[in-house]
């Protein structure tokens with residue numbers, strides 16, 4: 038199949054589907070027409086797209102945790118706890134690492150070991166191994182919509198099983214679940230895998246079932262300049278809509294400077310709408326997702342609550358439709374259900390307190406927005422130019438050329454030349470532009486802001502600043518200032 042942004046042809050989809058559904062025995066449980074009928078029976082309160090549309094209209098920010106364990110009843114108990122004791126508005130099912138790597142045999146081993154030891158030996162819920170009926174039990178056990186959250190380069194079978202299983206939202210995308218997660222998978226391959234997933238969602242849509250899709254916004258974490266993650270989000274939005282997706286949540290990971298974070302939340306949906314329109318796609322439902330701090334956390338739980346709260350503030354003031362919540366156990370690993378619910382309650386308290394407040398549209402906020410818009414457009418226009426109008430082809434070439442370059446990504450298909458660093462106010466700027474297609478004015482802006490920090494700290498901007506920034510929050514600060 039030649040790479041193109043165009044909708045997959047039905048024959049190619051059918052051919053792949055045979056292959057996908059026979060990769061593990063539970064694939065046989067998928068009966069598309071029956072799955073459509075099942076999805077149609079779900080009450081509106083359990084349909085993510087419907088709930089997000091409601092939230093957007095009311096201007097509220099919903100809180101959603103991450104959560105997943107190996108066994109079905111324990112997973113259900115966990116989700117119920119997060120709903121009832123944490124007040125989660127939306128629920129996740131986080132998938133384990135074996136499933137993310139399509140290693141279903143090893144996931145099976147993890148399930149059996151968990152049964153015999155009596156606690157979860159997987160870092161998530163192995164939805165493919167458990168199969169369609171188990172997914173339905175999960176969905177039927179709670180009162181709110183449930184989303185699949187993972188990190189899978191090839192999620193075709195996972196999507197088939199979980200969507201037939203009644204999940205109404207599927208996270209991920211061809212770039213966002215490749216470049217930050219895999220070392221050796223070509224972007225061209227993941228674009229094709231995710232076109233399958235998006236086409237599947239398109240087929241549900243054409244049969245009257247709306248499934249929400251959510252590209253993974255934060256990429257590698259907290260030092261990703263907003264224009265880079267926005268460019269990836271818009272590309273994945275275009276790729277999804279081209280396959281028939283009609284409901285999208287676009288994500289952004291907290292950088293830590295409030296003005297920049299709010300500017301990023303304001304500009305993300307505008308850019309997606311702009312490029313969808315420019316490329317002739319129909320209007321779709323777009324909501325935003327804000328990720329609380331995706332970098333290293335302080336070990337001290339009291340300090341962790343501070344980090345969590347600051348994320349809740351940015352989500353509320355930026356009017357994100359949804360916030361993905363961290364827990365006080367973040368520095369340690371997978372949280373207990375109590376810690377997870379505590380993160381939710383902290384977040385919801387802040388969201389409720391800020392519900393009716395907005396950040397004034399100051400000159401500074403307008404400037405941040407302008408810079409993000411300009412930078413993202415320069416990247417996206419170059420992607421389209423490289424692809425001769427085709428966003429899929431352009432994306433592959435843009436990664437080769439370093440026109441899109443994700444800092445700190447493990448993928449060998451990412452050039453990895455750019456270096457971000459914070460300015461003196463904690464906003465994420467660019468220290469080394471690598472091959473980003475930015476003009477003089479943008480470069481001067483970043484350099485000037487970083488130089489100001491250098492003066493404040495009495496040192497020349499250098500790689501050391503980047504290192505200091507990576508560890509700063511864990512040590513109790515946002516900007517990695519030298520000691521003394």
Ligand code: 5AD
Pocket residue numbers: 103104105106131160161162363367370371372
């Ligand atoms: N349960 C709860 N949180 C999880 N994360 C990953 N797997 C799980 C799970 N099974 C969280 C990590 C990190 C984020 C990327 O996902 O703790 O915060």
